[in-house]
Structure formats: C-alpha cells, structure tokens
Amino acid sequence: xxxxxxxxxxxxxxxxxxxxxxxxxxxxxxxxxxxxxxxxxxxxxxxxxxxxxxxxxxxxxxxxxxxxxxxxxxxxxxxxxxxxxxxxxxxxxxxxxxxxxxxxxxxxxxxxxxxxxxxxxxxxxxxxxxxxxxxxxxxxxxxxxxxxxxxxxxxxxxxxxxxxxxxxxxxxxxxxxxxxxxxxxxxxxxxxxxxxxxxxxxxxxxxxxxxxxxxxxx
Numbered sequence: 001x002x003x004x005x006x007x008x009x010x011x012x013x014x015x016x017x018x019x020x021x022x023x024x025x026x027x028x029x030x031x032x033x034x035x036x037x038x039x040x041x042x043x044x045x046x047x048x049x050x051x052x053x054x055x056x057x058x059x060x061x062x063x064x065x066x067x068x069x070x071x072x073x074x075x076x077x078x079x080x081x082x083x084x085x086x087x088x089x090x091x092x093x094x095x096x097x098x099x100x101x102x103x104x105x106x107x108x109x110x111x112x113x114x115x116x117x118x119x120x121x122x123x124x125x126x127x128x129x130x131x132x133x134x135x136x137x138x139x140x141x142x143x144x145x146x147x148x149x150x151x152x153x154x155x156x157x158x159x160x161x162x163x164x165x166x167x168x169x170x171x172x173x174x175x176x177x178x179x180x181x182x183x184x185x186x187x188x189x190x191x192x193x194x195x196x197x198x199x200x201x202x203x204x205x206x207x208x209x210x211x212x213x214x215x216x217x218x
Contacts, residue, residue: 032107034058036100036138037085038131041066042113043074044150044158048192049112050076052199053085055212060086060106062097064129066115073161090130098133101141108202109138112148112195116173119149122186123179138185145186146198149177152190 037053039046039061053059061081063071068089071078081087088097100106111118111131118131127136138145150156151169158165181188189195196214203209 031104032143034060034106036060036062036106036109036134038062038064038109038111038134039067039071040064040111040113040115040118040129040131041070042115042118042150043070043161044156045113045148045192045195046070046074047076049148049195050081052112052192052196053110055210055214056199056203057208057211060088060100062088062090062130062134064090064118064131066129067131075161088130095127095130095133097130098137101134101137101143106138106143107206109134109143109145110148110199111135111145113150114147116149116151116169116176119147119151119173119180120176122147123176123183135186139183142185144202146195146202147180147186147188148192148195149180149188149190152177152188 035053035056035058037056037059039049041064053061068078071081078087088100101109111122111134114122114131118129121127121129121132122135125136127133135145135147150158151167151173154168154174156167156169158167177188177190180186187198189198200210
C-alpha cells in the first residue's frame with residue numbers, strides 16, 4: 001500500500017512506499033520507536049553506512065541537499081532508498097522535518113557519514129542544514145546522537161566516485177572532531193567498524209536486534 005509521508009519539497013506531504021501508522025493494519029508505533037539516520041555530503045563509507053542502516057529496525061533517512069547530490073554521484077538512486085526507508089529531504093529553510101523529533105518518534109539520531117563541515121557545525125552549535133538541525137534539536141531533547149566523522153586520522157584513504165584517494169585532514173578538522181566528542185548526548189566514531197559496534201550497543205540498550213546479520217560475520 002502506498003502512503004503519504006513527510007517530505008520537504010513544498011512543506012507538504014509526498015507519496016512514498018512506507019505505510020503510516022494511521023493507514024497500516026498494524027498497531028501504532030510505540031513512542032520513540034525509530035532511528036533518524038542523516039546523510040551529509042560525504043562519500044567516505046557511504047555505501048557501508050547505508051548497508052548498516054538497512055539492517056536496523058525502523059529507520060528514516062534525512063538527507064541534506066549535499067547528501068542528495070553525493071548519492072547521485074556515487075550511483076545511489078533516491079528511488080532505491082525510498083523502497084527501503086522513509087526519506088525526508090532538505091528543501092526548506094527552516095528544516096521542517098526536524099519537528100518530528102518533538103513528536104516522540106525517534107529514540108536515536110545517527111549522522112553517517114559526516115563531512116568535516118557537518119562535524120564543525122555540530123561541534124560549534126551551528127545548525128543550517130537538515131542533519132545539523134536534527135543534531136542540535138536532538139541534543140536539546142536529550143536524544144542520543146551517533147556521528148561517524150570522516151576526518152579523524154592524519155591520513156585518510158577513501159573511495160572517490162572513480163578511484164581511491166589519500167587525504168590528509170588539517171589540524172582544524174582533527175580538533176573539531178575532539179570538540180564534537182565533548183558535546184552532550186553525542187558519541188563520535190571514526191570507522192565503519194566502530195559505527196557498527198556503537199549501533200550494536202545502542203540496540204542492546206533499547207532491547208532491540210538487527211534485522212539481518214553482518215555480512216562480515218564468520
């Protein structure tokens with residue numbers, strides 16, 4: 001059944017494949033029953049992060065404008081994501097979808113992967129994109145956030161759209177990661193493996209389980 005879910009293209013509803021509780025034959029969702037997973041403009045660990053999101057129960061994707069552009073660059077279609085998740089897009093100056101945090105829908109906010117720009121904004125309390133607004137408001141509501149920061153080591157090897165590249169983050173990027181670690185209700189991870197481990201711990205805290213096992217499990 002197709003159902004209307006929030007989107008921000010015109011601050012109205014749009015059609016997606018995810019049924020809303022009011023139109024579903026299932027019981028309404030329990031308060032704070034979903035993950036809010038935010039995508040920024042980073043391609044570092046993007047496919048791996050989305051694979052982890054796909055294994056979690058009850059996930060909605062929140063895309064920044066840059067995140068939506070990067071998905072296309074890496075050959076990930078919006079249609080393929082809408083088939084698996086509720087998708088909310090950054091199309092309004094006031095980041096309209098952030099209001100869902102006030103409705104007791106989300107128990108966790110994940111930003112993965114997070115660009116150095118997003119990390120800096122979150123660390124300094126700036127919020128001018130959908131992911132950074134989600135992070136700020138989650139903190140004010142006491143909702144835990146998990147951030148997969150990309151620039152965390154003196155040398156970072158990452159997959160660009162057509163090749164592998166070596167980056168050397170500046171001291172300011174590394175310092176911002178440390179600043180972010182000190183922000184209330186925030187946990188920072190530096191790799192896909194750390195992200196999976198942190199998500200596993202969060203699931204245990206919530207008495208939840210993965211929908212599917214890790215493909216790397218022996």
